[in-house]
Amino acid sequence: MPDKIPENKKVVTRFAPSPTGYMHIGGVRTALFAWALARQNNGVFILRIEDTDKEREVPGSIDQIVESLKWLGITWDEGIGVGGPAGEYLQSKRLDHYIKYAKELESKGLAYADPYTVEQVDEFRKKSEAEGRPFLYREYRPENPPAWDGTQPLRLKITNVKTSTWTDAIRGELSAGPEALDDFVLIKSDGYPTYNLAHIVDDLEMNVTHILRADEFISSVPKYLALYEALSITPPIMATLPPIMAPDGKKKLGKRDGAKDILAYRDEGYLSSAMLNFLVFIGWNPGGEKEIITPEEFIQLFDISKVQHSGGGFNEEKLHWINKEHLKLLSQKEQLDFVLKYISSEFAKACGEEKCNRLLPVIIDRISYGKQIRDMEEKGELAFALTIPKLDIHVLNWNGKQSSAETSQYLEKISEIFSALNDSNMKIETIKDAVMKYANEFPQRGAVLHPLRYALTGLANSPDPFTVAYIIGRDETLKRIKIALELLKS
RNA sequence: GGCCUCAUCGUCUAACGGUUAGGACAGCGGGUUCUCAAUCCGCUAAUCGGAGUUCGAUUCUCCGUGAGGUCACCA
Numbered sequence: 001m002p003d004k005i006p007e008n009k010k011v012v013t014r015f016a017p018s019p020t021g022y023m024h025i026g027g028v029r030t031a032l033f034a035w036a037l038a039r040q041n042n043g044v045f046i047l048r049i050e051d052t053d054k055e056r057e058v059p060g061s062i063d064q065i066v067e068s069l070k071w072l073g074i075t076w077d078e079g080i081g082v083g084g085p086a087g088e089y090l091q092s093k094r095l096d097h098y099i100k101y102a103k104e105l106e107s108k109g110l111a112y113a114d115p116y117t118v119e120q121v122d123e124f125r126k127k128s129e130a131e132g133r134p135f136l137y138r139e140y141r142p143e144n145p146p147a148w149d150g151t152q153p154l155r156l157k158i159t160n161v162k163t164s165t166w167t168d169a170i171r172g173e174l175s176a177g178p179e180a181l182d183d184f185v186l187i188k189s190d191g192y193p194t195y196n197l198a199h200i201v202d203d204l205e206m207n208v209t210h211i212l213r214a215d216e217f218i219s220s221v222p223k224y225l226a227l228y229e230a231l232s233i234t235p236p237i238m239a240t241l242p243p244i245m246a247p248d249g250k251k252k253l254g255k256r257d258g259a260k261d262i263l264a265y266r267d268e269g270y271l272s273s274a275m276l277n278f279l280v281f282i283g284w285n286p287g288g289e290k291e292i293i294t295p296e297e298f299i300q301l302f303d304i305s306k307v308q309h310s311g312g313g314f315n316e317e318k319l320h321w322i323n324k325e326h327l328k329l330l331s332q333k334e335q336l337d338f339v340l341k342y343i344s345s346e347f348a349k350a351c352g353e354e355k356c357n358r359l360l361p362v363i364i365d366r367i368s369y370g371k372q373i374r375d376m377e378e379k380g381e382l383a384f385a386l387t388i389p390k391l392d393i394h395v396l397n398w399n400g401k402q403s404s405a406e407t408s409q410y411l412e413k414i415s416e417i418f419s420a421l422n423d424s425n426m427k428i429e430t431i432k433d434a435v436m437k438y439a440n441e442f443p444q445r446g447a448v449l450h451p452l453r454y455a456l457t458g459l460a461n462s463p464d465p466f467t468v469a470y471i472i473g474r475d476e477t478l479k480r481i482k483i484a485l486e487l488l489k490s
Numbered sequence: 491g492g493c494c495u496c497a498u499c500g501u502c503u504a505a506c507g508g509u510u511a512g513g514a515c516a517g518c519g520g521g522u523u524c525u526c527a528a529u530c531c532g533c534u535a536a537u538c539g540g541a542g543u544u545c546g547a548u549u550c551u552c553c554g555u556g557a558g559g560u561c562a563c564c565a
Contacts, residue, residue, distance in 0.1 A: 018564080052564090056565080114563080121562095171495075174494080179561080219561070310496050310558095313502075366526080448524085464523090
């Protein structure tokens with residue numbers, strides 16, 4: 001088995017999911033690695049759909065897969081929606097290809113029709129298990145199988161029972177005992193091929209050079225090797241990815257263990273670049289101390305030989321952090337567009353574009369993902385930008401730590417300070433310098449700062465008063481201070 | 491049960507056979523002009539166990555142990 005492809009051969013990788021539901025992070029990561037490998041080698045990336053099990057098929061899956069890949073910026077050169085030299089990329093439309101190879105194998109005596117019913121095979125299985133041995137169909141192989149008429153399953157005849165050894169691009173030398181080799185089904189009784197046959201035929205016809213897949217396939221590789229041999233095909237390079245484990249236990253992450261639809265992350269307000277960054281770092285690392293990378297950097301840095309052997313856990317807190325970092329990387333315009341997607345249209349309209357822009361840092365600093373913007377709005381944390389707050393005189397007096405007379409005195413002075421500022425001075429730093437100069441005259445600056453901040457926001461917790469004043473503007477600031485002063489007089 | 495794979499801080503991970511075993515997330519503590527957030531600084535914390543090879547093992551070998559996967563007319 002080759003572990004390198006010839007210099008003159010183009011790298012061709014594929015992502016070949018079955019349409020059995022939404023895509024979760026495990027599948028996406030496999031796609032990402034295969035895609036990066038093709039892209040960094042100026043190769044070809046194929047999207048093929050393996051829909052040979054009509055029982056498990058879920059309508060709408062293909063659209064969801066396509067949408068998920070597109071969201072992440074994964075583009076394919078051949079396959080679903082774009083076509084390509086192999087013609088069809090939906091396996092159910094390629095049945096004639098599989099039948100052709102199946103017939104060839106049967107005519108060479110390398111495959112045979114399975115004359116037994118499912119029940120009979122089950123009995124063989126029970127018999128073996130009762131004897132404490134693993135079930136191997138080949139031990140019950142019929143001596144004179146009937147001619148294959150297409151209604152029976154067609155099985156590969158394993159003629160050389162041996163220990164299999166092969167090289168994996170990630171794991172290195174691998175092997176499996178003869179128990180891993182059995183007469184497996186190539187064509188099912190419904191006429192559809194199994195994955196075992198279909199993927200091998202397709203990878204051959206589509207010139208695939210590297211197969212990347214999750215480690216649950218590792219124990220089936222000896223069977224694939226036997227089929228490659230029967231078909232006289234040189235196997236592509238195989239790379240076995242480590243599993244992604246569930247966050248809590250140590251189970252492999254699957255849909256039953258809470259693996260979410262990748263599109264749910266999009267809807268919750270994660271950036272696709274952050275999702276990509278997060279996913280590719282599970283089971284792979286470029287080796288440096290860089291933690292935040294863009295999709296472009298990923299393509300450049302990805303190195304299949306540096307993929308981890310052991311399983312990695314899914315850690316949502318790291319995802320939060322990564323998303324935040326990617327949010328900071330956005331331009332102001334992009335940040336605004338992002339915020340606008342999650343904030344209510346009423347708020348955005350009332351706020352206006354200029355004020356929304358000034359509000360941006362306040363929001364971006366306080367969230368990890370988009371949905372939290374809506375939470376902030378609903379909790380009233382952003383209301384200060386639009387409306388004059390309702391004030392509580394006790395809170396205004398620094399929660400009762402000082403008298404109304406004292407508070408009034410401070411606010412009067414601050415009002416003068418703001419009056420002295422002109423529009424070009426209404427910058428956060430300028431406001432801060434002016435107000436702090438005054439506040440520093442007191443042993444506890446909170447005596448001045450708290451009433452100001454509260455008068456402007458009406459919130460126990462809020463952004464600092466300088467930022468707030470900058471956002472709402474000088475006139476609105478003066479107005480709110482005046483309202484607070486009136487309350488103190490009453 | 492058979493076969494296979496894997497094993498570094500709680501988590502993701504780094505370390506030509508030679509490092510005080512590094513970074514990041516989380517946690518904790520502090521600074522940064524009242525609060526929240528952000529930011530900066532610091533702290534806690536790991537080579538599964540046992541043999542062997544070697545001057546020297548996280549790294550190589552073997553044996554345990556633990557975890558995961560697989561034993562379909564699913565992929």
